[in-house]
Amino acid sequence: MADKSIIFFDIDGTLLNHEKQLPSSTKTSISQLKEKGHEVAIATGRAPFMFKDLRTELDIHHFVSYNGQYVVLNDEVIYTNPLDGQALEKLTAMALEHEHPVVFMDHEDMRANVPEHDYIIESLRTLQVEMPAVDPAYSQGRPLYQTLLFCPEGEEEQYEEAFPEFDFIRWHPVSVDVIPKGGSKANGIEQIVRRLGFAKEQQYAFGDGLNDIEMLSELHHSVAMGNALPVVKKAAKYVTASVEDDGIWRGLQLVGLL
Incomplete structure (x- = not known):
């Protein structure tokens, strides 16, 4: 597993453009990552029922939803953190x-x-x-x-x-x-990487929103989209092009995964 990595993608403004469409270059990039043996996961503020079709289209079976409060690995729930x-x-x-x-x-x-x-x-x-x-x-x-x-x-x-x-x-x-309180995508991601055994150097994340800041700050390889807010870009190690300009594909090339 030393040469394999796990990559977490936000949805809105990251995988999907502002029309909620999946750019063809993004879909191709995800497929290429999987062909290389990497693990691909979603980390989103959305509810699980809001992105079933996307998971099916991209053949993704790991996800962090509700900003880290409901986590699934290999289509099985492994962590929940309900509200008081x-x-x-x-x-x-x-x-x-x-x-x-x-x-x-x-x-x-x-x-x-x-x-x-x-x-x-x-x-x-x-x-x-x-x-x-x-x-x-x-x-x-x-x-x-x-x-x-x-x-x-x-x-x-x-x-x-x-x-x-x-x-x-x-x-x-x-x-x-x-x-x-204290719930975050970063915490949800930890539930997955701990079970899969990925070292910090093998962990990547892409995001663009305020709810991505902790994830981008804590993961070893973090990439903010070109359309991200300035404060989000500041939290990331790298900045790629916007989602509308093949940002995922360019970002994966930037960090050497493609």
Whole structure:
């Protein structure tokens, strides 16, 4: 295994372009990595049910989802880190008082706590996923790995102060991911690499978003996409071209994997 590596890819803005399409050069690059015997994995903030088709298309069987809270190796769940249920109940009540909707998410589905809301529609449409059904009681009696809190930029600060049990990661002007405190893609990745036995020098990651910063900071070989935010590029060891400009293919060449 000394000459083989494992490469983790973010989805939105990394594997998929801004139209949520998979560039042909990216698909070819993933295939070439697998032909060389490398392990390929996904590390995303998305729910598992949001990228089944992508996993099938790329023949990928390892993934870190919900920003590290639900981890799968060889199609088997190996790690979960659910939200604190009591704290989430209180957060939901506070959000209702401020007219900020939430969407509860487990490994199979997601449900909104209020009927159709502009913030939910505006942000989830960018992911090109179906709108959630409404079930205010969906958080009760089941483990949830992430919750979406919908509020304008800056308004999440009141929740950060009130709920030290959670981390709040903004991914859209009107939406933030709510995950367990200290949870991250980097932690989820560790669950996989420890079991597969890859040394630090054999670990690679590609990303572009704020939720990729810890992953890019901690992995030995990290590559930020050209379309990444400046703070994300600063966290990575290398910067490749944008996703629209064959960034994955160019980045894999840059680090010597292709």
